[in-house]
Amino acid sequence: MVVGASLAGLRAAQTLRDEGHTGELTLVGAEPLLPYNRPPLSKSTLTGDDDVALPGNDELDARWLIGRTAVGLDVSGRAVTLDDGTRLPYDGLVITTGARPRxxxxxxxxxxxxxxxxxxxxxxxxxxxxxxxxxxxxxxxxxxxxxxxxxxxxxxxxxxxxxxxxxxxxxxxxxxxxxxxxxxxxxxxxxxxxxxxxxxxxxxxxxxxxxxxxxxxxxxxxxxxxxxGVLPNTEWLDGSGLQLDDGVLTDSALFARGHANIVAAGDVARWPHGVFDDEYVRIEHWANANEQGAAAARNLLRGPQDAEPFTEVHSLGTRVHGTRVQWAGLPRTADEIVAISGSLEEEKFSIGFGRGGRLVGAVAVNWPKELIRLRRAIAARQPLSAAAAA
Ligand SMILES: Cc1cc2nc3c(=O)[nH]c(=O)nc-3n(C[C@H](O)[C@H](O)[C@H](O)COP(=O)(O)OP(=O)(O)OC[C@H]3O[C@@H](n4cnc5c(N)ncnc54)[C@H](O)[C@@H]3O)c2cc1C
CATH class of the missing domain: 3.50.50.60 (FAD/NAD(P)-binding domain)
Known part of the structure; x- marks a missing residue:
């Protein structure tokens, strides 16, 4: 069962099928729509374009419970309760209930x-x-x-x-x-x-x-x-016994801490990130939800023994007045910031963010290739000086 039918939930459900789950698959979603893409909502949707399609809904072999809200989780009884009192049993649970605006x-x-x-x-x-x-x-x-x-x-x-x-x-x-x-x-x-x-x-x-x-x-x-900003949607899990602290706390492989049959992914999940010294992070961006939904589902099928830690270094981009601003990693945790290349005046530049001498974050403006390079350098735990010199 997948609770939260948006990007991370859809990717999890697709991955469950792709990786061989042939049993029942149910998605529960509070919104009255099948999963759609949110990034256009602040951009093209406001100027008149209605295309927010997220491919894959139609092909998925699953039961959709759309416009239905989960209100409770019984971990020992392995069941989710919906707002109309229905109890839905599960063997494995994926929590992808995302976040809502403050x-x-x-x-x-x-x-x-x-x-x-x-x-x-x-x-x-x-x-x-x-x-x-x-x-x-x-x-x-x-x-x-x-x-x-x-x-x-x-x-x-x-x-x-x-x-x-x-x-x-x-x-x-x-x-x-x-x-x-x-x-x-x-x-x-x-x-x-x-x-x-x-x-x-x-x-x-x-x-x-x-x-x-x-x-x-x-x-x-x-x-x-x-x-x-946003707040993670975890209220329906209050009293369930899951560890909640600014999101659902998971282990490095996205299992809800102490639960071998429950995983979480996307805006709602907070996990210890191996690339950043196991600092607990919750990432509210598209690419993370996309990749984490798939990774959580894969790990759920494999079980904790064979699961892989989720160590993807996230990156995202936004367009501000036509200018592409991208960043990766955790710039906010830096104790040192260096200009790497380009110039502010030309509106093409990159900046590296270091902690303890290591590159932990990067910003690139109008320079996608540079962002890819720096993201790889973060994942490789390169020293800030080496990434800047390159
Ligand atoms: C306007 C806008 C623009 C954005 N632009 C960008 C961008 O340019 N780049 C970028 O990287 N990211 C962007 N994002 C962020 C990105 O869209 C999110 O990170 C992504 O949607 C997270 O996906 P998710 O599946 O984890 O959660 P969500 O998309 O939040 O989905 C969670 C779903 O779970 C449902 N739900 C919640 N509680 C329950 C419950 N109890 N029972 C059942 N269902 C429940 C919710 O209704 C929702 O449908 C943007 C977001 C917004 C709103």
Whole structure:
């Protein structure tokens, strides 16, 4: 049984079949849709393209329980309980329930014109609101979603103010150099940046009209999009006995700790990463969900004795105002940052992130080949100096 029918769940189910599981296979998914691709939701979907297809749903030989939510797990009885009380027995369980966006407080969320962005429905609601011609949109949060939405809105000619608690967008995960460059990049493309300040509340009478900041300023906006990060969907596992701490804690081979017939993968899984000294990481990116779903399923079939640790070094990319920004590994854990090649002015550069002299993260802008090279160097545990010299 696979609980969570999205990217990681689909990849797990496909792999179970590909690797020889001929018995029953059930996917439970809370959304009313078969698995689809989320990355377009902040990009092409908002400009009118409906294609979010994730190939493989139709060919899968499985029972789909779509629009059904798991509410409980009985580990000793080997059964999942659904929201209508149905108990579904399993022999092996794959947990791929992903993550959901952090919300603003209830008062703010109750105003019209306030949006989150995670699901196809969210994107459709936002697209509809954008067609009504907002005068000024406030995007709260300068992370991937905030940055992508801001650039999509600018491409539609919409006035955008990007409000971010950090001193510069992405400065937390990617460091101040990249953050500073991103701030200028946004400004060059007409995004008004308000950095280093928190949102205190939203104002409006029924419909949002302004964002009140913690320093007392008020930012006028008739549409607000909150991109405040995500929380793993683990509440349905409370009391099950699984170890939960910012996700489902697993061993290095993605087995829920202490359980030989339960694995977890994707945005919900937190595992000790062998390349990073067994630091527990939870990765909220497409390629990780894609690869981890398959790896978790393979290990479930093999069993803990023959399972392989998941040591893939993740990488991801985003486009901000047409510029390709990619990164790999764990830049946020670095104690040393070096410019490797290229230049900020030319908008083509790479930066290496080291910890204890070893390369642990990399950023490459408009330079996919360089990112591939640096990702390999991270996986090979190269010294920062060697990766920079090469
Ligand atoms: C707008 C947007 C843009 C993105 N862009 C990029 C990008 O450019 N690059 C990149 O690398 N990543 C991007 N991502 C992130 C990427 O989409 C995610 O990392 C990926 O979707 C994670 O897949 P998953 O299967 O682990 O979890 P999810 O996609 O979150 O799926 C989990 C599924 O489980 C369901 N579920 C939850 N709880 C239950 C329950 N109790 N019972 C049953 N079902 C349940 C949920 O409804 C959901 O359908 C983006 C995400 C968003 C929202």
């Amino acid at each position: 919300r603003l407080d209830d008062d703010a969320m109750s105003l019209d014109g306030v949006h989150l962005l995670r699901t196809f429905d969210d994107a459709m609601n936002l697209r509809k609101a954008l067609r009504d011609g907002p005068r000024r949109v406030a995007v709260i949060g300068g992370g991937i979603i905030g940055g992508e939405v801001s650039s999509t809105l600018r491409s539609l000619g919409i006035e955008v103010v990007l409000i971010d608690a950090a001193q510069a967008p992405m400065a937390g995960p990617l460091g101040e150099t990249v953050g500073g460059w991103l701030a200028e990049h946004h400004a060059r493309h007409g995004v008004e940046l308000v950095s280093g300040v928190r949102v205190a509340s939203l104002e409006g009478d029924g419909h949002v009209s302004a964002v009140r900041l913690s320093d007392g300023r008020s930012i006028l906006a008739d549409l607000v999009i909150a991109g405040l």
